[in-house]
Amino acid sequence: GEDVEQSLFLSVREGDSSVINCTYTDSSSTYLYWYKQEPGAGLQLLTYIFSNMDMKQDQRLTVLLNKKDKHLSLRIADTQTGDSAIYFCAENPSGGYNKLIFGAGTRLAVHP
């Protein structure tokens, strides 16, 4: 079946790196996504990785994909208070269109 799991809470100190982990089940997913949801705001696509890639870097963000273990991670370097939000991992299972299956979200709290 389709299921995406992620830890619910992460607390880091400002300036440290944050690593948010996710496991997914559908090995045929073409893309894997990270979305960010700030309080009172809609979901914003943060980054994504194509399933044939192992790593993608975008400024402070690094996405690592281990297809064998169906494990996805998001690393935020030099975490800032503005990074405090809920981060959702999502997979795009096979089906020919962009239906997304989301995890429950990881709440990232950044403290001074």
Place this chain on the structure above:
Amino acid sequence: GAGVSQSPSNKVTEKGKDVELRCDPISGHTALYWYRQSLGQGLEFLIYFQGNSAPDKSGLPSDRFSAERTGGSVSTLTIQRTQQEDSAVYLCASSFKYNEQFFGPGTRLTVL
């Protein structure tokens, strides 16, 4: 328009009443999606439209839920005989074909 808009932003209703939630996608976006976000949960896929047709309604929780899309644009999600477990934030997203989904701000539904 500038982005996906949804109305109303908040809806409080009594158990047993019908509600209609509206989504205005980004102009020109062919695909439209409805998701539901219950408290502390991830986003749950409800239904997908390509144009005016809905090839995937697999996420609709019961036959009390229905949705339509007209003119390849506006979509309405209708919940009949609302129940307390229907309380959630209902999110709409649109995309051009299979590209990035852009999310609206959501409608927060509270069933008393």
